[in-house]
Amino acid sequence: MRAAELRGPAGMRGSVRIDFWSVTMAVALAIIGLVLVWPILQVLFLGFFDPESKSVSFAGYVKVLSHPYYLGALWNTMLVGVGGMVGACLLGVPLAYCTARYVVKGRGVITTLAVLALVSPPFIGAYSWIIVLGNNGWLTQQMKAIGIAVPTIYGMAGIILVFSLKFFPFVYLMTESALRNINRSFEEAAENLGCTPVQRFFKVTLPLVFPATSSGAILCFVLSIADFGTPSIIGRDFRTLSTIAYNQYTSEMGGTPTMAVSISMLMIVISMLAVMLQRHLLGKRRYAGSMTNRHVQLEVRGWASAGIHTLCYAVVGLATLPIAVVIYTSFLQTKGPVFSGGFGFNSYARVIQEVPEVIVNTFRFSLLATLLITVAGGLMSYIIVRRETKMAGFLDSILMVPYVVPGVVMAIGFLLTFNKAPLDLVGTGSIIVLILFIRRLPYGVRATSSVLRQIKPSIEEAAVSLGASPAKAFFKVTVPLMMPGIVAGAMMSFITAINELSSTLLLYTAPTTTMPVKVYNAVLDGEFGIAAALSTILLVSSGLCVYGVLRFSQSKEGAFV
Amino acid sequence: MSHVQLKNIKKTYGSHVALKDVSLSIDRGSFFTLLGPSGCGKTTLLRAIAGFHQQDAGEILLEGQSISHLGANKRNVGMVFQDYAVFPHLSVFDNVAFGLVQQKLPVAEIRERVAAILATVQLDQHAQRMPHQLSGGQQQRVGLARALVIRPKVLLMDEPLSNLDAKLRVELRRDIRSLQQTLDITTVYVTHDQEEALSISDQVCVMHDGVVQQVGTPWIVYNRPANRFVATFVGSNNFLPVALEGAGQPLVLGQSLAVPKSVTSQGANGLVASIRPEKIVVNEALSEPGLHFGGVVRQAMFTGRELQLTIEVTGHGLIEALTEPSAVMIALKPGDAVRLGVRAEDFLFFAPGVSGALLQ
Ligand SMILES: Nc1ncnc2c1ncn2[C@@H]1O[C@H](COP(=O)(O)OP(=O)(O)OP(=O)(O)O)[C@@H](O)[C@H]1O
Numbered sequence: 015m016r017a018a019e020l021r022g023p024a025g026m027r028g029s030v031r032i033d034f035w036s037v038t039m040a041v042a043l044a045i046i047g048l049v050l051v052w053p054i055l056q057v058l059f060l061g062f063f064d065p066e067s068k069s070v071s072f073a074g075y076v077k078v079l080s081h082p083y084y085l086g087a088l089w090n091t092m093l094v095g096v097g098g099m100v101g102a103c104l105l106g107v108p109l110a111y112c113t114a115r116y117v118v119k120g121r122g123v124i125t126t127l128a129v130l131a132l133v134s135p136p137f138i139g140a141y142s143w144i145i146v147l148g149n150n151g152w153l154t155q156q157m158k159a160i161g162i163a164v165p166t167i168y169g170m171a172g173i174i175l176v177f178s179l180k181f182f183p184f185v186y187l188m189t190e191s192a193l194r195n196i197n198r199s200f201e202e203a204a205e206n207l208g209c210t211p212v213q214r215f216f217k218v219t220l221p222l223v224f225p226a227t228s229s230g231a232i233l234c235f236v237l238s239i240a241d242f243g244t245p246s247i248i249g250r251d252f253r254t255l256s257t258i259a260y261n262q263y264t265s266e267m268g269g270t271p272t273m274a275v276s277i278s279m280l281m282i283v284i285s286m287l288a289v290m291l292q293r294h295l296l297g298k299r300r301y302a303g304s305m306t307n308r309h310v311q312l313e314v315r316g317w318a319s320a321g322i323h324t325l326c327y328a329v330v331g332l333a334t335l336p337i338a339v340v341i342y343t344s345f346l347q348t349k350g351p352v353f354s355g356g357f358g359f360n361s362y363a364r365v366i367q368e369v370p371e372v373i374v375n376t377f378r379f380s381l382l383a384t385l386l387i388t389v390a391g392g393l394m395s396y397i398i399v400r401r402e403t404k405m406a407g408f409l410d411s412i413l414m415v416p417y418v419v420p421g422v423v424m425a426i427g428f429l430l431t432f433n434k435a436p437l438d439l440v441g442t443g444s445i446i447v448l449i450l451f452i453r454r455l456p457y458g459v460r461a462t463s464s465v466l467r468q469i470k471p472s473i474e475e476a477a478v479s480l481g482a483s484p485a486k487a488f489f490k491v492t493v494p495l496m497m498p499g500i501v502a503g504a505m506m507s508f509i510t511a512i513n514e515l516s517s518t519l520l521l522y523t524a525p526t527t528t529m530p531v532k533v534y535n536a537v538l539d540g541e542f543g544i545a546a547a548l549s550t551i552l553l554v555s556s557g558l559c560v561y562g563v564l565r566f567s568q569s570k571e572g573a574f575v
Numbered sequence: 576m577s578h579v580q581l582k583n584i585k586k587t588y589g590s591h592v593a594l595k596d597v598s599l600s601i602d603r604g605s606f607f608t609l610l611g612p613s614g615c616g617k618t619t620l621l622r623a624i625a626g627f628h629q630q631d632a633g634e635i636l637l638e639g640q641s642i643s644h645l646g647a648n649k650r651n652v653g654m655v656f657q658d659y660a661v662f663p664h665l666s667v668f669d670n671v672a673f674g675l676v677q678q679k680l681p682v683a684e685i686r687e688r689v690a691a692i693l694a695t696v697q698l699d700q701h702a703q704r705m706p707h708q709l710s711g712g713q714q715q716r717v718g719l720a721r722a723l724v725i726r727p728k729v730l731l732m733d734e735p736l737s738n739l740d741a742k743l744r745v746e747l748r749r750d751i752r753s754l755q756q757t758l759d760i761t762t763v764y765v766t767h768d769q770e771e772a773l774s775i776s777d778q779v780c781v782m783h784d785g786v787v788q789q790v791g792t793p794w795i796v797y798n799r800p801a802n803r804f805v806a807t808f809v810g811s812n813n814f815l816p817v818a819l820e821g822a823g824q825p826l827v828l829g830q831s832l833a834v835p836k837s838v839t840s841q842g843a844n845g846l847v848a849s850i851r852p853e854k855i856v857v858n859e860a861l862s863e864p865g866l867h868f869g870g871v872v873r874q875a876m877f878t879g880r881e882l883q884l885t886i887e888v889t890g891h892g893l894i895e896a897l898t899e900p901s902a903v904m905i906a907l908k909p910g911d912a913v914r915l916g917v918r919a920e921d922f923l924f925f926a927p928g929v930s931g932a933l934l935q
């Protein structure tokens with residue numbers, strides 16, 4: 015585009031005119047309409063469609079809300095959602111309190127391990143715990159040898175265990191930064207007014223970090239009920255809405271997927287209710303951090319210190335255990351699908367020989383999606399932050415939607431939308447790139463807009479008053495200043511894209527298989543060696559990106575939540 | 576000749592009227608200051624001239640040509656920002672060169688002009704530094720150099736000194752004024768510091784609630800405030816109610832006073848007389864006609880340059896007086912009785928109401 019043709023100070027004129035930002039806005043809305051709103055509306059409407067009488071009916075929704083099979087899955091979903099959330103809080107809040115308030119050696123290590131647990135492929139938790147605590151698990155065998163029966167890992171308990179350990183870093187990172195930002199004077203005042211340390215924690219500290227902790231907790235809940243890989247690997251007969259939505263869809267294939275979409279809508283509604291509940295609880299409770307009286311970390315000695323360190327390292331140790339298990343397993347010697355004892359690179363050799371294309375696919379799709387997210391996310395965040403129009407507000411709200419739409423549901427929407435000319439994308443790589451794009455776009459927008467909010471608008475106005483057009487001022491002054499945020503956001507998008515399973519599992523075909531899909535299928539086929547080798551490749555890629563994010567982002571851990 | 580002309584500018588934010596029908600005419604080469612309390616619309620007006628937002632109605636003329644339709648990047652007005660807005664990713668040199676690069680000038684000329692302006696603002700030593708290596712005052716000099724180097728037709732400044740400490744503020748304000756006079760550049764300056772406005776300006780424009788209250792030289796605005804708002808906002812003032820006797824003879828502090836015809840012809844109640852604290856003489860006789868009255872010191876504050884006295888005038892409430900801090904005066908304590916005097920010609924009279932007009 016020629017900058018000279020783009021005119022009119024952005025956001026500063028009342029009249030509607032065709033300038034760079036209006037065009038961008040229109041394009042943004044068109045894209046969101048096509049790949050977000052339309053697929054979801056398809057899901058919504060199809061739920062009202064009765065395939066037999068070919069007419070409008072509520073039968074699908076009625077059945078979901080009355081049939082014991084679906085009600086059971088709904089109940090199970092709520093159980094693991096709440097269980098995962100509570101577990102994450104029980105791990106995350108004490109850990110946050112320890113690292114925020116006491117001198118803990120290796121705080122950087124703890125944070126890094128927590129972040130690694132967060133960005134590791136979501137499904138490796140499930141199968142690693144099977145390797146450790148499953149029927150033939152390593153620890154199960156050891157315990158059996160000395161006569162202790164280990165409770166079964168399959169079913170609800172295992173799912174909640176995996177979710178708690180997988181998602182607690184959200185609660186931990188958010189609570190920790192909130193704890194650090196509380197003005198110490200509040201707590202000193204409480205103490206001065208006669209509170210014991212315990213009372214002080216419950217009466218002052220906890221209410222003050224509640225907004226942050228509850229945001230983290232709700233995220234855990236929403237991700238727990240949307241997760242597909244974990245319940246389907248470790249759940250056995252324990253069905254959740256996302257596993258039955260997937261099963262229904264694959265069994266209704268060819269017919270009208272009324273039941274699958276009805277379940278999908280139910281999942282969206284639950285996520286939305288959860289988010290709304292949290293907003294309601296939060297109300298006007300937003301406390302601006304004032305940094306006049308910062309906390310210092312207390313030095314503790316002896317037993318107290320040992321206790322604190324044990325707690326911290328036990329939590330992050332358990333959370334990263336799956337990572338260690340996967341890497342260890344990937345180097346075990348195999349013969350066909352069975353482990354033959356000793357170490358070797360057999361699994362990697364098999365990956366390279368048998369499925370090299372899944373690696374290529376994953377990186378190709380993810381890089382393309384990341385590129386799209388970076389460009390679109392950068393421009394959209396500018397519109398949201400700097401143009402205070404109704405449309406910008408609308409864009410901001412609509413970008414909340416992907417947070418509450420589970421991957422399985424989004425995939426069903428895509429299959430319903432992009433299945434006929436001129437947009438017949440089913441089975442292509444494009445549909446996978448598109449779904450990665452729309453599912454991760456909000457995270458990209460959030461990463462860049464938080465950086466943008468710290469750049470004063472006067473910087474850009476100065477450039478305009480010196481003769482630069484609004485578009486040129488944006489690219490010459492604002493973009494360079496946003497660059498660290500853009501890079502960190504892109505890396506985060508890339509991490510989540512390469513690890514995506516719940517949506518791609520419905521969309522892939524043999525030539526467009528990705529690494530997580532292959533890992534999932536390999537686990538189901540008992541090919542643990544290949545699964546571990548592929549997971550290790552994913553882990554190392556994610557780890558490298560984490561390193562990049564930490565380098566480029568100013569708020570460090572904040573970039574991950 | 577008027578260089579910048581504003582005609583009937585209106586601007587609303589939602590239902591809030593920020594500018595109500597503002598018309599101004601600014602002379603070529605003059606230093607024109609917008610002065611007023613927070614929220615009165617100074618920034619809004621300045622940004623309309625800069626082109627950062629469009630006025631809802633009215634016309635802005637520069638050298639007789641309307642610029643209302645031009646974008647901010649086409650107006651050729653320089654802007655200095657309150658928060659400096661120095662590009663943090665560019666060196667001092669590149670910051671200042673930004674506008675010239677924008678104009679695609681030859682490199683040699685850019686170098687020359689940037690060097691010259693940096694020398695003028697005494698930053699030639701720091702050309703290669705990054706903004707975070709500069710103090711606040713130095714950053715604002717960069718902002719000033721950057722705005723001036725493009726040779727704008729008008730220079731706009733929105734409280735450029737308000738983030739600096741008091742001493743630096745006075746120093747930089749001298750520099751700005753002498754630079755403006757050397758370059759003979761028309762300047763519109765925004766401040767809510769009335770001392771700054773009086774000391775730096777050719778013309779002061781006092782605003783209140785989006786309405787221009789008075790435009791005049793600093794001397795006029797201070798000594799002949801157009802209405803009670805200006806008299807209150809610029810400098811400090813004592814306001815005393817004026818009572819009218821049966822025959823229409825006005826009384827101030829219970830004593831009759833010779834006043835202009837326009838005052839007596841008002842006739843109504845609610846007239847107000849004002850007297851500046853520094854015009855009140857303490858324990859001294861007046862050589863000219865005026866009022867003498869007694870009071871009791873309630874508070875005495877020594878500020879270094881002067882002594883501020885709060886005095887209860889027997890039967891008439893509190894008034895403020897400023898005197899030289901002589902040894903005799905410094906000895907005054909709360910409770911001491913004093914004699915006060917005011918020359919008749921130092922009184923000003925205002926029509927009723929908080930923004931009542933000056934009666935000549
Ligand atoms: N973007 C906006 N939206 C709504 N109202 C605004 C906006 N900008 C300014 N206002 C309102 O318009 C009025 C004038 O604002 P303006 O910024 O011009 O004041 P000001 O005289 O510069 O004050 P200050 O000395 O505090 O900078 C204020 O009442 C302000 O609340």
Ligand SMILES: [Mg+2]
Nearest residue numbers: 617618619733
């Ligand atoms: Mg202002």
